[in-house]
Amino acid sequence: MVSKLRSVVLFFLTAGFAANAFAQAKPSKTAGSGDDKYIVSALTALKANNLDEAKTEIDKAFTPETKDKAKAYFVKAEVYISLQQQSKNSGGTYYQDAARALFKLIELKADYEKATVDQILLYCGFAYFNDGVKSYNDHKFAESIDIMKYVLKVRDISGGEKKFEKLPQGKQFDTVCANVTLSMANSAYTLLKYDEAAPLLAAAKNNPITRSAAVYECLIDAYNHLKNSKESFAVVEEARNAYPDDLIIRNQELNYYLATGKHEELAKKLEAAVTKEPNNSEILSNLAFAYLSMASAKDGRKTSNTSELLAKAEESFKNALKLSPESGSSNYNFGALYFNQAIDLNEQMNTIAASANADQKKYDDLKAKRDAFFAKSMPYLEKSYTVFSANENNLKGEDQANYKGTVAALGKVYAAQNKADKATEMNRKYETLK
Numbered sequence: 001m002v003s004k005l006r007s008v009v010l011f012f013l014t015a016g017f018a019a020n021a022f023a024q025a026k027p028s029k030t031a032g033s034g035d036d037k038y039i040v041s042a043l044t045a046l047k048a049n050n051l052d053e054a055k056t057e058i059d060k061a062f063t064p065e066t067k068d069k070a071k072a073y074f075v076k077a078e079v080y081i082s083l084q085q086q087s088k089n090s091g092g093t094y095y096q097d098a099a100r101a102l103f104k105l106i107e108l109k110a111d112y113e114k115a116t117v118d119q120i121l122l123y124c125g126f127a128y129f130n131d132g133v134k135s136y137n138d139h140k141f142a143e144s145i146d147i148m149k150y151v152l153k154v155r156d157i158s159g160g161e162k163k164f165e166k167l168p169q170g171k172q173f174d175t176v177c178a179n180v181t182l183s184m185a186n187s188a189y190t191l192l193k194y195d196e197a198a199p200l201l202a203a204a205k206n207n208p209i210t211r212s213a214a215v216y217e218c219l220i221d222a223y224n225h226l227k228n229s230k231e232s233f234a235v236v237e238e239a240r241n242a243y244p245d246d247l248i249i250r251n252q253e254l255n256y257y258l259a260t261g262k263h264e265e266l267a268k269k270l271e272a273a274v275t276k277e278p279n280n281s282e283i284l285s286n287l288a289f290a291y292l293s294m295a296s297a298k299d300g301r302k303t304s305n306t307s308e309l310l311a312k313a314e315e316s317f318k319n320a321l322k323l324s325p326e327s328g329s330s331n332y333n334f335g336a337l338y339f340n341q342a343i344d345l346n347e348q349m350n351t352i353a354a355s356a357n358a359d360q361k362k363y364d365d366l367k368a369k370r371d372a373f374f375a376k377s378m379p380y381l382e383k384s385y386t387v388f389s390a391n392e393n394n395l396k397g398e399d400q401a402n403y404k405g406t407v408a409a410l411g412k413v414y415a416a417q418n419k420a421d422k423a424t425e426m427n428r429k430y431e432t433l434k
Helices: 037-047 050-058 067-082 096-109 114-137 139-155 172-189 194-206 213-225 229-242 247-258 263-276 281-294 304-324 326-352 359-387 397-416 420-433
Strands: none
Touching: 037 050, 037 139, 050 067, 050 247, 067 096, 096 114, 096 139, 096 326, 114 139, 114 172, 172 194, 172 213, 172 359, 194 213, 213 229, 213 247, 229 263, 247 263, 247 281, 263 281, 263 326, 281 304, 281 326, 281 420, 304 326, 326 359
16 A cells, blocks of 8 residues: 655744844934924933833824824834834844734824835834744744744735845845745644645745745645545646655555555556555555556456456565565565455355355365465465564554464464464454454
C-alpha cells in the first residue's frame, strides 16, 4: 500500500525583517488654539522627548469632549510609536496601540498626515510580523495567527504593500506579507484546522515568493482531510508538473488513484515510475499491489487477465524484495498473493465436499494445488512475522494491520499443514492483537 502522509510542519520562518523600518516620528507642529489642551500638552512633551508625560497627556485626550478625534489618534500613534522605539520598551507592544490608533484615524480621515501615517504603519507591520514569528517559533500557533492577521490589516488598510515601496525597506513588505500568509497557513495546518489552512495554502502556492513543494504537499493533504477530492486531484496534477521528482507528491498522486479505485491508471503511473527508478523497492511493491487490485473485479470475481496480472504482481514483488528483503509489508503482501489463491481453492474444495456426489479426484487435485500455494506463501509470511514481531509494541497504522494479517494467515496455513502447536500459537497471538 502507498504509505499515508503524516501531518508534519513543513515551513519555518525566522524573525529579522526590518527592526529599524521607521525612524522616530517627528512631532507635529504645535496645535492651534482650537485643539484640545491635552493634545497640545502631549505634543509639547513629545517634542521635548518626555515620552511618559506625553503618554499621560494623550491618554487624557480620549474623552467624549475631545473635539478633534483625527488629531488625537494621530498624536497618540506618534507618542506610542516613539515609546516603542525606546530601548527599554524593545520587547513591548506599544506599537499595537499605535497601529490601532491609526486604524481608527484612517476610518475617520483617510488622508490625514498620510506620509507619516504610512511610515508608522509600515513599522507596525514589521513589528507585528516579528512578534508573530516569535509566537510561531514558540509553537503558540493560535496566538501567532491572531498577531499575523494585523500585518495583513496594515497592508489592506493602506491600499496594498506596493504603497510602501518608496519608504525605507518598504519594498520588502510584499515578501513579509507573503510569509505571513504562509505562516498562518502552516499554523492552521498544524492545529488541524484544515478548513482555515486550505485557502491560505492555496494563496501561498499561487505566490511565487512562497510557492514550494512543501506548500503543495500540505494543501493536498488538507483537501484530503476535507474530503475535497476534486480540488485535491487538481492540485496533485499541478504539483506533479511543477515538482515531478518530489517523493511525497508522487505518493499523494498514487494515494488518490488507490483511494478512488482507479487501479489501471495507478498501474500505468507506477510502471512509468519504475522505468525511471528501477531500483526503487517502494515503487515496485506499490506496482505489485496495483496488479493484485486489478486482478479481481469489484464483486470479487476473476477478470479475464487475472493470471497475467498475478504473474506481473509476483515478478514485481520479487524485484522489490531483492532490493528491500527486510520489508515487512512487502513480504506480507507477497505472501498474501499466494495465500489468497490457496483460500480460493479451499473454498472450491468445501463446495465439492458438501456435494452429494463429491468428485474425490477433483477434490484431491485442488488440495494439492492449495497446499502448494500455502507452501509458497510460508517463507514470506514467516519473514513478515519476524520483521513485525521484533517491533511489535511500536507498530501503527498499516504496519499494525499487516502484522495482524500475517498472524491470522500463518494460523490458517499451519492448521492446513497439521502443525497444531504452531497454529495454536498464532491463534493465541492474534487474540492479543485484537
